[in-house]
Amino acid sequence: MFGTSGIRGTIGEEVTGALALAVGRALASSGYERVVVGRDVRESGRILRDALTAGLRECGADVVDVGVVSTPTLARNVAPLEADAGVVITASHNPAADNGIKLWLPSGKAFGLDERRAIEARIDADDYDLRTWNDLGSLERDEHAADRHLEALRRSVSLETEPSVVVDVGNGTGAITASVLSSLGCDVLTLNGQPDGSFPGRPSEPNEETLGALMAVVERTNAVVGIAHDGDADRMVAVDETGSFVPKDVLLALFARGSALEGERVAAPVDTSLAVEDALTAIGASLTRTKVGDVYVAERATEPDVVFGGEPSGAWIWPDETLCPDGPLAACKLIESIETHGPLSTQAAGVETYPIRRRSVRVDDPETVVERIEAQVLAEYERVDTLDGVRVDTGDGWFLLRASGTEPVVRVSAEARATSRAEELTAEATAIVDDAVSD
Known part of the structure; x- marks a missing residue:
């Protein structure tokens, strides 16, 4: 049922309202008494949210509905809202026909293997603590989740210039990136900014094949960088100032090298390029390899000398900020790096790559x-x-x-x-x- 990125599949087949109801019931019956719930822009998310919320409440959990938000926004609001868990209804970078459910702890880390297995076992056993009419959970709505995330992002970086930036939202939930960059003084142009779960502007997954419009716009303007997110904005990829897509392994090497000092470690999965290991070795830092999946990178990032974690998929984690992959945070960090270390194309050229x-x-x-x-x-x-x-x-x-x-x-x-x-x-x-x- 659960993969490394939660539950994900085609609506009406692998992912249904009945499944969402069961997950809600299992969470509440497992002792998660207050749960934050949000969703991405897919229309099917309304149904899944309603079913999951019903399951939570009928087993006694109180629900805080934060509406349509990015995955990192949801993850970073579990602790501030004094909740025991968070749930985001999203299929991330998958096509419009899919949707899914991902569970989060107050630390900002996704549910690990033990937590996922416990929920799955309860669902398999149909073991729920259904409450009586006078002991049902409550429902409240919170409209400030994005504001909290935005303020945390503003505190994470400091910009002295006012660069031009192009942000391709991909019709998803990544508009918070444009908002925070504008508030930091950047001149921001957005592409595919209208939320639409059918993803009419481009496929939800941002890569060199799907970002032709972003690359063309950056090439023809004075933008210092182009930023692109997937549907729920946990991923971030980049286009340099010449309009060239920055390979994800190169971006991982740049973030790793910019985050680590001598003697410190960076966490990345077993499929990470040698380019990252070489970049860290050159500065006296080292790479520690994990299983593939942001939850495993996040677990390793809890170790005291691990200062950054990333995946070639475009998921980036700064444990001092949060244990969830935060695409908007990565965008802010990248622009700060460009201001400090020079053009992104020059930085990328300094990373030795291999086929x-x-x-x-x-x-x-x-x-x-x-x-x-x-x-x-x-x-x-x-x-x-x-x-x-x-x-x-x-x-x-x-x-x-x-x-x-x-x-x-x-x-x-x-x-x-x-x-x-x-x-x-x-x-x-x-x-x-x-x-x-x-x-």
Whole structure:
């Protein structure tokens, strides 16, 4: 039921009002007595919110509805609203036909494996503490969640100039980025700013293929950067002042290098590029690898010498600020970095990169396939890491095979310092998957 990013799937199939009702009941029955609930701009979110809220209240939990907000806004309001948990109804970067449910702790961290399993077990057992008519939970509405988030963002950075910035909201909930940058004195132009859960402007996931309009606008203006979010604004990617998309691994390296000092660590998942590790080694810092998923990066970021965590997907975590991926915060930090260290294109050019290949192989049972892969790889290779899937270090590169937490696919990643070797490793890794599927 729960993947690494909560519950996510197609409305009317994997994700229904009945499921949302069950999650609400399970949360309240598990002792979460006050819960903050918000949703992204998808129309289906209204139904899921109503069902989930009903489940919470009929099992005695009090609900604070904060309306349509970004995921980081929701996560960062659980503690200020003195709640025990938060729920955001969102499918993040997925297409309009999907929706989902993600659960948050007061720390700003998403529910971990133990919390998710406890909720799932209660749902499977149909074990709910339904209350009588005079013991139902209350419902209140709070309209200040975005204001609290915006004020926290304003405190996180300091800008001395008034740069021009283009923000592609992607028809999602990321307008708070434009608001905070404007309040900091930036000259902000927005694209796809009208909230619309059908995502008419571009697909919800921001990447080089979907951000053509943003790249063209930045190239033709005096903007110092272009910012883009996914549907719930937990992700942030960037376009430099020349209109060129900044590779996500490069952006991760820049954030890591800008956050860590000598002796400190940065948390990133097992599919992170060697470019990040090299950038940190050059300044005496180090990379600590985690499972793929922002919840695992956030867990590692609670360790005292971990000062930043990030994923190549575009999720960035500064633990001194919050343990949730905060796209608007990342936008503010990036603009502050440009003001301090110079043009983004120059900074990006200073990161040595290597050819990295990522692809997905659709299979019926990813977990079983990866189990077969692990047995084969452990028998054939010497340096193997099974923290999350199977990662093989070949000395001149690496490849990773892991089951997706959100789709029926095996993720294949490979990187080497030479292009020909990266292609060889990709072919080698894909062949391993094909062999495991055919067994």
